[in-house]
Amino acid sequence: xxxxxxxxxxxxxxxxxxxxxxxxxxxxxxxxxxxxxxxxxxxxxxxxxxxxxxxxxxxxxxxxxxxxxxxxxxxxxxxxxxxxxxxxxxxxxxxxxxxxxxxxxxxxxxxxxxxxxxxxxxxxxxxxxxxxxxxxxxxxxxxxxxxxxxxxxxxxxxxxxxxxxxxxxxxxxxxxxxxxxxxxxxxxxxxxxxxxxxxxxxxxxxxxxxxxxxxxxxxxxxxxxxxxxxxxxxxxxxxxxxxxxxxxxxxxxxxxxxxxxxxxxxxxxxxxxxxxxxxxxxxxxxxxxxxxxxxxxxxxxxxxxxxxxxxxxxxx
Numbered sequence: 001x002x003x004x005x006x007x008x009x010x011x012x013x014x015x016x017x018x019x020x021x022x023x024x025x026x027x028x029x030x031x032x033x034x035x036x037x038x039x040x041x042x043x044x045x046x047x048x049x050x051x052x053x054x055x056x057x058x059x060x061x062x063x064x065x066x067x068x069x070x071x072x073x074x075x076x077x078x079x080x081x082x083x084x085x086x087x088x089x090x091x092x093x094x095x096x097x098x099x100x101x102x103x104x105x106x107x108x109x110x111x112x113x114x115x116x117x118x119x120x121x122x123x124x125x126x127x128x129x130x131x132x133x134x135x136x137x138x139x140x141x142x143x144x145x146x147x148x149x150x151x152x153x154x155x156x157x158x159x160x161x162x163x164x165x166x167x168x169x170x171x172x173x174x175x176x177x178x179x180x181x182x183x184x185x186x187x188x189x190x191x192x193x194x195x196x197x198x199x200x201x202x203x204x205x206x207x208x209x210x211x212x213x214x215x216x217x218x219x220x221x222x223x224x225x226x227x228x229x230x231x232x233x234x235x236x237x238x239x240x241x242x243x244x245x246x247x248x249x250x251x252x253x254x255x256x257x258x259x260x261x262x263x264x265x266x267x268x269x270x271x272x273x274x275x276x277x278x279x280x281x282x283x284x285x286x287x288x289x290x291x292x293x294x295x296x297x298x299x300x301x302x303x304x305x306x307x308x309x310x311x312x313x314x315x316x
Contacts, residue, residue: 021201026063026067027060040078088297090114091118101119109141113142184233192225198246226258
């Protein structure tokens with residue numbers, strides 16, 4: 001079984017397996033662009049929906065219903081259905097109002113709308129996705145949540161250009177780095193497509209299509225997206241890399257490759273969730289010691305899905 005592969009990485013393999021087999025709690029995030037936490041609490045109560053605040057994040061509620069989309073606060077854009085642990089990367093990125101922020105793999109928009117709320121809907125948030133069909137969901141969610149600081153793009157994130165559409169091209173290397181000229185981003189949230197092993201609690205079928213070939217193949221895509229995001233972020237800027245998989249090939253190995261290919265460093269960060277450090281050895285491979293600063297979230301530690309999150313500083 002796929003999960004057995006990761007038992008050497010966890011202290012309590014029985015608790016890990018048991019948690020992966022339990023249904024995931026229903027969680028929503030308060031959209032502070034449209035409503036306050038207290039107003040949402042009252043609205044959910046009026047809709048006969050029990051809401052329990054998540055202790056580590058006051059903007060998250062665990063609900064008594066598994067269909068939050070059927071409530072009127074959802075319809076009006078006051079809440080967004082978002083798995084609890086997936087709210088972590090945006091908090092680690094800590095975008096500020098007025099900044100330029102890049103979300104290269106944005107659809108369907110849970111983290112994008114969260115970033116906009118953290119920015120008080122000010123500044124510029126560029127949300128990109130290479131799947132045109134998924135962008136319709138992103139636009140719909142952004143409109144429902146009242147996001148106005150958003151620019152949506154449809155391109156391969158590995159070749160994302162800072163130049164506006166139609167601008168003349170510079171000769172290769174004209175800016176001294178080989179990257180397109182233009183104003184870089186202050187921060188980037190790189191939540192890449194992955195093998196999704198950590199979503200097994202809400203999507204039991206996630207492991208049925210799992211294969212090691214897919215893990216190895218998608219890791220190449222992840223490396224390209226992360227490296228490009230680093231290249232288009234200013235010196236001293238912040239990049240957060242995250243996945244919902246346990247696979248070191250998609251997590252620490254991707255960080256290790258970025259450290260060798262770009263000017264960045266992995267930095268420690270604090271989180272109220274119980275986590276474990278990144279691993280430096282896996283199946284005969286050794287990674288840079290700095291990947292220990294990344295954090296692994298296993299389902300049994302906080303009764304959430306599985307997740308991986310790392311914070312990088314550009315211009316080491």
